[in-house]
Amino acid sequence: MTKKISIDPITRLEGHGKIEIFLDDSGNVKNAYLQVPELRGFEQFCIDRPVEELPRITPRICGVCPMAHHMASTKTVDAVYHVKPTPTAVKLRNLVYDAYIMEDHLLHFFFLGGPDFVVTPSAPPEERNILGVISKVGLETGKKVIETRKKIREIVIHLSGRIIHPVSGLPGGVSKGLIEEKRIEFLKYAEDALAFAKETLQIFNDIVLKNDKYLDLIVGDIYKHKTYYMGLVDEKNKVNFYDGKIRVVDPNGKELVKFEAKDYLEHIAEHVEPWSYMKFPFLKAIGWNGFIDGKDSGVYRVAPLARLNASDGMATAIAQAEYEKMYDALGGKPAHNTLAFHWARLIEVMYAAEHMFELLKDKGITSDDIRNIPTEVPDEGIGVVEAARGTLFHHYKTDENGIITAVNLIVATVGNAAAMSMSIAKAAQYLIKDGEVNDGLLNMVEMAFRAYDPCLACATHSLPGQMPLEVNIHNSKNEVVKTIRR
Amino acid sequence: MAKPKVALYWCASCGGCDEAVVDLAENILDVVAAVDIILWPIAMDFKYKDIEAMEDGSIAVSFINGAIRTGEQKHIAELLRRKSGLVVAFGSCSSLGGIPALANLTSRRKIFDRSYHNSPTVVNPENIEPKMKASVDGHVLKLPEFFKTVYKLNDVIDVDYYLPGCPPTPELIANAVTAILEGKLPPKGAILSPDKSLCTSCDRNETKPEDVTISKIKRVIDIEVDPEKCFLAQGIICMGPATRDGCGQSCINGNMPCTGCFGPTDSCRDQGAKMIATLGAILEGDDENAVDKVIEGIVDPAGTFYRYAMSASLLGGARKEVENE
Ligand code: SF4
Ligand code: SF4
Numbered sequence: 001m002t003k004k005i006s007i008d009p010i011t012r013l014e015g016h017g018k019i020e021i022f023l024d025d026s027g028n029v030k031n032a033y034l035q036v037p038e039l040r041g042f043e044q045f046c047i048d049r050p051v052e053e054l055p056r057i058t059p060r061i062c063g064v065c066p067m068a069h070h071m072a073s074t075k076t077v078d079a080v081y082h083v084k085p086t087p088t089a090v091k092l093r094n095l096v097y098d099a100y101i102m103e104d105h106l107l108h109f110f111f112l113g114g115p116d117f118v119v120t121p122s123a124p125p126e127e128r129n130i131l132g133v134i135s136k137v138g139l140e141t142g143k144k145v146i147e148t149r150k151k152i153r154e155i156v157i158h159l160s161g162r163i164i165h166p167v168s169g170l171p172g173g174v175s176k177g178l179i180e181e182k183r184i185e186f187l188k189y190a191e192d193a194l195a196f197a198k199e200t201l202q203i204f205n206d207i208v209l210k211n212d213k214y215l216d217l218i219v220g221d222i223y224k225h226k227t228y229y230m231g232l233v234d235e236k237n238k239v240n241f242y243d244g245k246i247r248v249v250d251p252n253g254k255e256l257v258k259f260e261a262k263d264y265l266e267h268i269a270e271h272v273e274p275w276s277y278m279k280f281p282f283l284k285a286i287g288w289n290g291f292i293d294g295k296d297s298g299v300y301r302v303a304p305l306a307r308l309n310a311s312d313g314m315a316t317a318i319a320q321a322e323y324e325k326m327y328d329a330l331g332g333k334p335a336h337n338t339l340a341f342h343w344a345r346l347i348e349v350m351y352a353a354e355h356m357f358e359l360l361k362d363k364g365i366t367s368d369d370i371r372n373i374p375t376e377v378p379d380e381g382i383g384v385v386e387a388a389r390g391t392l393f394h395h396y397k398t399d400e401n402g403i404i405t406a407v408n409l410i411v412a413t414v415g416n417a418a419a420m421s422m423s424i425a426k427a428a429q430y431l432i433k434d435g436e437v438n439d440g441l442l443n444m445v446e447m448a449f450r451a452y453d454p455c456l457a458c459a460t461h462s463l464p465g466q467m468p469l470e471v472n473i474h475n476s477k478n479e480v481v482k483t484i485r486r
Numbered sequence: 487m488a489k490p491k492v493a494l495y496w497c498a499s500c501g502g503c504d505e506a507v508v509d510l511a512e513n514i515l516d517v518v519a520a521v522d523i524i525l526w527p528i529a530m531d532f533k534y535k536d537i538e539a540m541e542d543g544s545i546a547v548s549f550i551n552g553a554i555r556t557g558e559q560k561h562i563a564e565l566l567r568r569k570s571g572l573v574v575a576f577g578s579c580s581s582l583g584g585i586p587a588l589a590n591l592t593s594r595r596k597i598f599d600r601s602y603h604n605s606p607t608v609v610n611p612e613n614i615e616p617k618m619k620a621s622v623d624g625h626v627l628k629l630p631e632f633f634k635t636v637y638k639l640n641d642v643i644d645v646d647y648y649l650p651g652c653p654p655t656p657e658l659i660a661n662a663v664t665a666i667l668e669g670k671l672p673p674k675g676a677i678l679s680p681d682k683s684l685c686t687s688c689d690r691n692e693t694k695p696e697d698v699t700i701s702k703i704k705r706v707i708d709i710e711v712d713p714e715k716c717f718l719a720q721g722i723i724c725m726g727p728a729t730r731d732g733c734g735q736s737c738i739n740g741n742m743p744c745t746g747c748f749g750p751t752d753s754c755r756d757q758g759a760k761m762i763a764t765l766g767a768i769l770e771g772d773d774e775n776a777v778d779k780v781i782e783g784i785v786d787p788a789g790t791f792y793r794y795a796m797s798a799s800l801l802g803g804a805r806k807e808v809e810n811e
């Protein structure tokens with residue numbers, strides 16, 4: 001007979017994600033399932049739309065990272081029309097993209113996932129939010145977070161029309177250029193952003209790394225999984241968010257494969273389970289062998305730590321130094337510690353800030369050569385970017401008028417779907433022994449979960465941020481005997 | 487005096503509406519101070535059971551974003567309706583169906599086929615599909631069922647006010663909250679954004695064709711877009727004439743046409759019909775077949791004229807009836 005524990009957002013009545021844990025006869029964890037109970041069907045209802053509208057429709061997959069979908073979609077439309085964006089357009093796309101990564105990562109670190117760390121993992125839930133963070137880091141820093149995010153978002157609003165659901169991407173370029181006056185203004189913003197990125201790493205250093213208890217948590221076995229890692233890299237194998245080749249390294253850090261976006265079907269497949277609307281991607285070369293880690297399992301991870309693991313470094317100086325520092329502290333590369341995603345995220349913030357600053361120093365970015373009008377017949381295209389939450393694939397087919405006939409999406413969060421289930425199972429195994437459920441369970445499971453910054457809005461092509469959770473403990477007759485909820 | 491209790495909740499949405507609230511930036515701290523937010527899943531912890539235990543009507547206002555796709559979403563909407571003095575439909579999805587309601591142009595079966603069988607990445611030899619009740623390793627796992635149709639909020643509960651936009655702007659949100667706090671509310675059913683078309687406040691309005699005619703409708707991919715001139719005058723469809731003002735012309739500022747996310751104005755609640763009429767009047771040719779002429783000239787009439795309003799449109803309405811049979 002098995003017992004079932006379910007960790008459910010607001011009592012099954014809501015619909016955005018739940019965790020079910022089953023115990024064996026002796027009351028130890030047998031299985032854990034992360035269920036995503038929603039599906040919106042973008043892949044189907046985008047059919048019959050004009051392809052150039054998809055960069056303005058697909059961002060509604062996720063209002064937390066609309067820019068990622070906008071950009072992946074825009075690049076896919078480039079490919080569908082066989083048109084290359086102008087060099088200036090590429091710079092402008094990179095600029096808004098860096099701005100997005102930076103503000104999104106800051107949102108996560110200070111508002112959503114970071115509070116676990118910054119406020120302390122054992123703090124009561126009502127303190128683990130932005131207000132708790134502000135009381136810990138001080139009002140001054142709190143204001144700076146808000147101010148910095150506001151400024152970098154202004155860059156996006158100026159160039160892309162809107163921050164939530166941007167509109168500027170067109171095949172062959174962008175709709176709007178940057179004038180010199182604005183470049184100078186934004187350069188100042190980028191300088192402030194750079195200073196704030198340094199400060200944020202300092203905060204992480206002071207609050208987290210100097211505290212042995214946190215450090216033990218990060219390097220401890222409980223949040224560890226040896227998996228494959230995936231990320232976009234440039235020609236020097238440095239992390240790139242906007243473009244490059246997709247590189248996959250094995251659990252020992254050895255390159256398994258490096259491929260171009262257009263060949264993704266040869267390398268990635270998706271597995272379907274009857275208990276979740278979310279699909280589980282895996283590496284075709286290895287195959288799907290269930291929810292397990294290790295070299296023989298096709299499960300791979302994406303997002304900040306995975307990107308750093310899959311690369312040979314960062315393309316900017318300060319970020320590179322921080323990269324080296326992190327791997328020194330974690331005992332080499334690849335690092336398998338799920339909680340180190342938070343650390344890697346801040347190193348990416350640093351890179352985004354440095355890269356933004358570089359782009360804005362270049363006067364060439366104000367050229368008015370922002371678009372190549374497509375001339376070829378549209379047919380099929382694949383576009384890939386690194387979203388804040390991992391490698392994101394868009395793939396469209398059209399008729400000769402550019403009307404969509406097929407869409408396939410592998411969104412960032414699902415890249416970590418299998419690993420998230422595994423991380424949750426592992427945390428549960430540590431904290432549930434002989435039917436005894438440790439009170440810290442909910443907290444630990446959430447931490448494992450939030451390190452990935454899962455955006456289930458994306459996963460269901462539906463829900464962002466922090467999920468309310470509930471644990472129901474069922475006895476063998478499926479009766480609820482205990483409930484823990486937050 | 488006790489602070490007014492406020493709930494923010496999301497149904498089938500992308501989270502962009504919640505992000506818009508976060509974007510109130512510094513202001514948000516004032517709002518947090520002035521009210522007692524008892525429910526906001528994206529940013530704060532709360533207990534759902536506490537809401538159930540509250541007295542009816544004890545929440546001053548609930549802002550509900552997202553469309554209604556599952557029985558669970560309907561259930562929560564009903565619960566919040568009971569517990570709240572006011573309910574505000576927050577954003578396009580909640581007000582009109584929004585982008586998720588484009589799914590009303592297809593079917594649940596087709597969505598499943600595409601997702602779990604016909605996708606080129608899916609490897610599914612046993613033809614597995616997510617099920618409401620699945621048995622795995624002797625464990626029973628349940629998923630909620632979807633409605634076949636995407637509904638807007640006022641299809642399932644009574645709504646007091648509407649905040650338009652995909653998402654609404656932080657300014658409009660702040661205005662709405664202030665109006666509620668000060669008790670300075672418009673009549674029930676009001677849409678909390680100026681009741682005039684986007685064109686009236688658009689910088690390009692001067693070049694908008696009135697007596698002028700355009701010969702052909704163009705796609706934004708085909709031409710270099712003039713950053714000063716009215717989109718309609720350039721032959722590009724801009725939903726400005728049929729769309730409510732209030733966004734600050736965001737897309738126009740990005741040198742892209744309006745796609746209509748603020749929904750219609752009071753005078754013409756059918757956004758698509760209004761836009762078709764506008765185009766009919768400025769397209770060259772005889773007036774008799776104006777509507778056909780417009781439809782012919784456009785590659786995706788449904789997705790262009792009702793991109794955010796499918797749950798409110800006659801097209802979406804027809805689907806609802808079919809599916810409910
Ligand atoms: S049609 Fe569009 S561009 Fe022209 S005035 Fe109206 S909103 Fe402005
Ligand atoms: S211009 Fe139109 S589509 Fe764009 S934000 Fe305004 S109302 Fe929405």
